[in-house]
Amino acid sequence: MIISLKDNLTWLQVRRYWELLHVLVSRNLKVRYRGSFLGVYWSLLNPLIMTGLYTAIFGATFASYYGNSIMNYVLAAFTGLVVINFFSASTSQALSSVVGNGSLLNKIRLPVSVFPLSMITANIFQFAVGTLPLLAVMTFINSKSLVNVLSLLFPFLALVLVCTGVGFLISALYVFFRDLPYFYELVVFVIWLSSPIFYPAAIVPPKVRQFLGLNPLAPIIESLRQITLSGSPPDLGLIWGALLSGVIILTLGWTCFHLWRHQFMDLL
Amino acid sequence: MEVIRLDHVSLWRRTQEEFSYDLKKTLLSVLEGKYRQPAKKLVLNKIDLVVEAGEKIGIIGANGSGKSTLLKIISGILQPTNGIVRVRGQIAPLIELGAGFDAEISVMDNILLYGVLLGFSRVDMRERAQSILEFAELQDYALVPVKGLSSGMVARLGFAIATDIQPDILILDEVLSVGDESFKNKSKQRMNKFWDAKATVLVVSHSMDFIKQSCNKAIWLEKGNIKSSGKSDEVVESYFESVKQN
Numbered sequence: 001m002i003i004s005l006k007d008n009l010t011w012l013q014v015r016r017y018w019e020l021l022h023v024l025v026s027r028n029l030k031v032r033y034r035g036s037f038l039g040v041y042w043s044l045l046n047p048l049i050m051t052g053l054y055t056a057i058f059g060a061t062f063a064s065y066y067g068n069s070i071m072n073y074v075l076a077a078f079t080g081l082v083v084i085n086f087f088s089a090s091t092s093q094a095l096s097s098v099v100g101n102g103s104l105l106n107k108i109r110l111p112v113s114v115f116p117l118s119m120i121t122a123n124i125f126q127f128a129v130g131t132l133p134l135l136a137v138m139t140f141i142n143s144k145s146l147v148n149v150l151s152l153l154f155p156f157l158a159l160v161l162v163c164t165g166v167g168f169l170i171s172a173l174y175v176f177f178r179d180l181p182y183f184y185e186l187v188v189f190v191i192w193l194s195s196p197i198f199y200p201a202a203i204v205p206p207k208v209r210q211f212l213g214l215n216p217l218a219p220i221i222e223s224l225r226q227i228t229l230s231g232s233p234p235d236l237g238l239i240w241g242a243l244l245s246g247v248i249i250l251t252l253g254w255t256c257f258h259l260w261r262h263q264f265m266d267l268l
Numbered sequence: 269m270e271v272i273r274l275d276h277v278s279l280w281r282r283t284q285e286e287f288s289y290d291l292k293k294t295l296l297s298v299l300e301g302k303y304r305q306p307a308k309k310l311v312l313n314k315i316d317l318v319v320e321a322g323e324k325i326g327i328i329g330a331n332g333s334g335k336s337t338l339l340k341i342i343s344g345i346l347q348p349t350n351g352i353v354r355v356r357g358q359i360a361p362l363i364e365l366g367a368g369f370d371a372e373i374s375v376m377d378n379i380l381l382y383g384v385l386l387g388f389s390r391v392d393m394r395e396r397a398q399s400i401l402e403f404a405e406l407q408d409y410a411l412v413p414v415k416g417l418s419s420g421m422v423a424r425l426g427f428a429i430a431t432d433i434q435p436d437i438l439i440l441d442e443v444l445s446v447g448d449e450s451f452k453n454k455s456k457q458r459m460n461k462f463w464d465a466k467a468t469v470l471v472v473s474h475s476m477d478f479i480k481q482s483c484n485k486a487i488w489l490e491k492g493n494i495k496s497s498g499k500s501d502e503v504v505e506s507y508f509e510s511v512k513q514n
Binding site for chain 1: 282290291292294343344347359368370372377384385386387413
């Protein structure tokens with residue numbers, strides 16, 4: 001658009017995008033944690049309580065699948081819950097981000113994709129401060145290896161890719177279908193139950209189990225558990241599987257978002 | 269030097285009645301075979317417009333004639349269906365004030381947020397923050413969340429942020445006057461400064477006196493077409509005549 005600045009245009013756009021992302025993310029975090037004493041650590045409370053609950057109810061029954069150790073069950077449930085919590089929180093927030101800023105988009109020219117992205121980024125920050133250190137300590141105690149601790153970043157990266165892709169897709173769909181949150185709640189619940197979080201995958205009948213593989217979070221949880229809990233060096237095959245599912249979903253989500261983007265303004 | 273050029277710009281938009289905001293309904297209508305492509309309406313029809321640097325242009329016309337839509341096309345908020353829009357220079361949209369505010373965070377944070385939304389950097393806004401607070405007379409409120417301000421204060425803050433700049437092109441949807449009498453004077457002075465400066469101004473207004481006095485050119489839109497354009501008093505006169513006839 002701005003002819004005289006053509007050479008600098010991409011650089012300026014990148015800079016502007018970065019500035020926007022920065023203020024929007026810090027706004028999100030400030031709104032969320034203003035005046036709360038525990039601040040960002042509230043986000044840890046949910047997976048910790050849920051882990052306690054699952055352990056109390058299922059721990060004794062399922063312990064035999066986890067080498068007869070309740071502690072192993074606790075850790076497995078916690079790693080699974082951390083992943084599903086991140087997914088459900090970040091994507092649900094991304095869902096309403098485009099529509100929620102509709103009036104703003106009608107008044108100022110802004111890159112639309114910055115809104116879902118800022119929601120995901122705020123959650124990444126929260127995760128990096130709250131949950132990730134805890135996972136790192138767990139991993140180090142279990143494996144005594146810094147390689148494992150560092151490779152935690154790969155399943156997490158895959159998780160971020162999946163969430164960003166899904167976030168783009170549903171924030172775009174929400175523009176067209178305003179009853180989407182009800183359906184999405186259902187989708188999250190299905191993904192949640194079909195991920196082997198609080199039950200061992202081994203109890204699922206083999207015929208059904210093959211469908212669990214379709215769950216995009218399954219390879220991520222599997223890879224994360226292998227790195228944190230097994231004590232053996234990271235399994236590259238699992239990491240690639242997780243990253244691949246992330247890249248595929250991000251590509252899909254971004255493509256849809258990009259294709260539908262020019263129709264948004266008529267409906268906002 | 270021309271700063272804005274619109275060549276044969278047309279815009280089709282989905283009509284309000286056709287909003288299908290509902291996944292359930294859409295799925296059902298597809299299953300029943302009743303699904304139709306959403307209807308579209310021509311909002312702007314082959315608009316040709318050239319604006320030279322420094323021109324003050326008033327846009328007039330009945331409600332729903334496409335005035336605000338034309339401004340949105342020029343600001344790049346909407347993309348034209350056909351035609352080319354070319355703009356040279358930085359555009360400042362002087363929008364409904366307070367649209368970018370978040371009531372939960374402090375005035376200071378809102379200055380950063382709103383400034384970045386309008387296209388400035390954070391560093392830039394930190395430097396400007398003091399003069400903005402001063403102009404809005406809100407120095408004592410820098411750390412108060414915006415929800416703690418009165419609506420007049422919020423409007424003052426919005427005005428102070430949006431006008432703390434010298435844009436190349438200023439876009440105004442209705443002229444602003446906010447706050448109490450003393451602030452109205454202050455904001456008027458600041459607007460006059462824009463007018464005297466070399467900035468190009470595009471303004472939508474229903475106040476014909478204002479258009480005649482302040483703009484040297486006017487454009488009369490009717491149902492998405494440019495009915496006439498030229499010297500502001502002439503266009504306003506012919507607009508008045510056509511209104512009288514109806």
